[in-house]
Amino acid sequence: MKKLLNTVYVTSEGAALRKDGENLVAEVGGAERSRVPLHMLSAVVVFGAIHVSPPLMVALAGAGITLTFLDRNGRFQARLEGPVAGNILLRRAQYRACDRPEEIVRSIVIGKVANQRAVLMRSLRDYGAEQAPEDRGALDRVTDRLAHILRRVERADETLDQLRGSEGEAAQLYFSVFGQLIRAPDEAMRWTGRSRRPPLDPVNALLSFLYTLLAHDCRSALEGVGLDPAAGFLHRDRPGRPSLALDLMEELRPVLADRLALSLINRRQLRARDFETRDGGAVMMGEEARRTVLTAWQERKREERLHPFLEEKVPFGLVPHVQAQMLARHLRGDLDAYPPWFWK
Incomplete structure (x- = not known):
């Protein structure tokens, strides 16, 4: 425990x-x-x-x-959970915003794509000289393309469906070169593409586990400020799905989850033997691996970074709570726009 x-x-x-x-x-x-x-x-x-x-x-x-x-x-x-405590005026503002969510979705997508690009650029800075020319060239092309998507999203003329399309395009590009960020020699820890339900390799199993932890924290953060985690903007409403929690975690995934997964693999804290394959091909982490991940998750949540909007240092673990507060302030009319969190 x-x-x-x-x-x-x-x-x-x-x-x-x-x-x-x-x-x-x-x-x-x-x-x-x-x-x-x-x-x-x-x-x-x-x-x-x-x-x-x-x-x-x-x-x-x-x-x-x-x-x-x-x-x-x-x-x-x-x-x-016990009785839900929520601010009815705030939730009414949230539900009204769901009818015209373009500006909030724009901020979420900008935050996510910028942080994906930052993760790739960090790898180029740290290890670019050691990479094969074709790998470095692929990373350069994807970072350039992500910059183009950012410029396109920042324009105020994209529809909601176009914004969702830009988010999907950026995700496809990002994961197309994700394997080039993995430096561990274990062939079984190679990236074969994103697979979710179920994860079909150790890297996907690790990412899915970290995304679950992050989604839990985002849902708790939203409930803490009185927002309804089920009424999202980027993710469409679906019974039983915490769409707003999934929205909130999008801009945080590349830094809080993806970079932690890469660190655990590249430092060889997790190896192929820490995972097991079930009937049907699903890959799962063993108990010791889960403990290793939770310990690393604790350490990562304690690290501090400067919040670009507040201009104050904030522990990673409190970033979902700060962003939930920023979203609530925007919905109340205290902020002109929702400020995404950028990793630098």
Whole structure:
């Protein structure tokens, strides 16, 4: 069990969580492994077959602490929470904005494409001299194309469908050269293209796991400011899908998730032996690998970067919360536009 910025992650399958007084207690094999006061928690996330006692569920819901159930590979299964607290005026403004979301979508797409381009350019600066000429040429061409897409999106004449098309084009270009950012010699850790449900190789399994963690944090951030995580702008509404949380994470994915995945692979903290292939070809991380990723996720969330709009240093782990506040301020009319977060 790990506590990261007021969120507890429980990864040991067969563990049991119970309430003892005003504390959450984690046990494995009947022996107490950890104890955390409830007042220090904002969320609990469990992976795989974890027993959670009914008294603890009631206590978490009553204290406004969300309990999220994920399968052992990080795929969302269910979420338990108490009464939803939201600002009705803010949510009405959000729902009105959903009818004409172009400007918010434009900001989201600009943030995502700029951060994708920054990740590629960082790799060129760090390792460009060591790359084969054809690999460096491909990266140069994609960064140039992403710059062209940015200029196109920044114009105010693109429709919503065109903005979505630009976002999709940028993603296709970005992932077409993603494998050239992987420097580990393990052939089994090569990039073969994006696969999601299910992930078909170790790199995709790692990305999907990190995206799940980021989506959880984004949803919590939106709920924390009173926004409805289901009513998005870039992602179309779909029953059961937290579309706004997926919107919020788009500009954060390249830096918070993709770069962390590359670091874990290139530093050989994760290898092919840390993953297993199931019937049907689905690839999943083992328990030790999940622990390694969660430890790295904790460390990454503690790192600070200058927020370009606030001009203050902000820990990575609080960036989703800051961006949710920026979005809420825009919807209330306090900001003329939603300012995306740029990594520099």
